[in-house]
Amino acid sequence: MNKDYKNIKVIGFDADDTLWVNETYFRDAELEFAKLLSSYETVNKIDQELFKMEMKNLPLYGYGVKGFVLSMVEMALELSNNNVSNATINAILNIGKDMLNKPVELLDGVEETLKALSQNYRLILVTKGDLLDQERKLEKSGLIDYFHHIEVLSDKQEANYSKLLNHLDIMPSEFLMVGNSLKSDILPLVNIKAKAIHVPFHTTWLHEQVHDDETKDKTYKTVNSLLDIVQVLN
Known part of the structure; x- marks a missing residue:
């Protein structure tokens, strides 16, 4: 030995x-989220702001997909000045559900x-x-x-x-x-x-x-x- x-x-x-595998799914989800909000900001900026939101919420939500989804929803509301559509919020929730159901x-x-x-x-x-x-x-x-x-x-x-x-x-x-x-x-x-x-x-x-x-x-x-x-x- x-x-x-x-x-x-x-x-x-x-x-x-x-x-x-885990982190790969988060990267894919971040890209999908940025595309959903692309009418409000650039993909790179959305990615940066989402990370800041995750860090702000980490002490409250902890680690994992659920906290990540809540941060995406909050970020969408902030980027859109609370004008984001119900359809977009639903799409964000589905991103999270898809992550949780990954093989x-x-x-x-x-x-x-x-x-x-x-x-x-x-x-x-x-x-x-x-x-x-x-x-x-x-x-x-x-x-x-x-x-x-x-x-x-x-x-x-x-x-x-x-x-x-x-x-x-x-x-x-x-x-x-x-x-x-x-x-x-x-x-x-x-x-x-x-x-x-x-x-x-x-x-x-x-x-x-x-x-x-x-x-x-x-x-x-x-x-x-x-x-x-x-x-x-x-």
């Missing part, structure tokens, strides 16, 4: 864009990796967002039996992880987190003395992006695919 991970007993996995598309090597690691480690799922939506996606994924514990957090900061590990009686030195977001899945774990492996996804939400100086002197490993993790741990 790799000496850097010899003490690991529990491995946590992020869900969205680590196990299955779960597993990323390459997910089930193979979980099956291999579950032989030697306790696996837990640690995600954030809307509880109902995440439970629905997990059920659709067919992966639920690989996990000893499922946790849907309101946020993924150091305090959230520390509280979870304490609740599950897991020492940080015995925990490894795997995820696509440096901000949410990697740096908080490094800061509480746990291990972390970064598996980048091809697109990252602006809110989840970090500057180079935030990763300076932080120890974590980056791999190209989940399949690489099995080899790293051996």
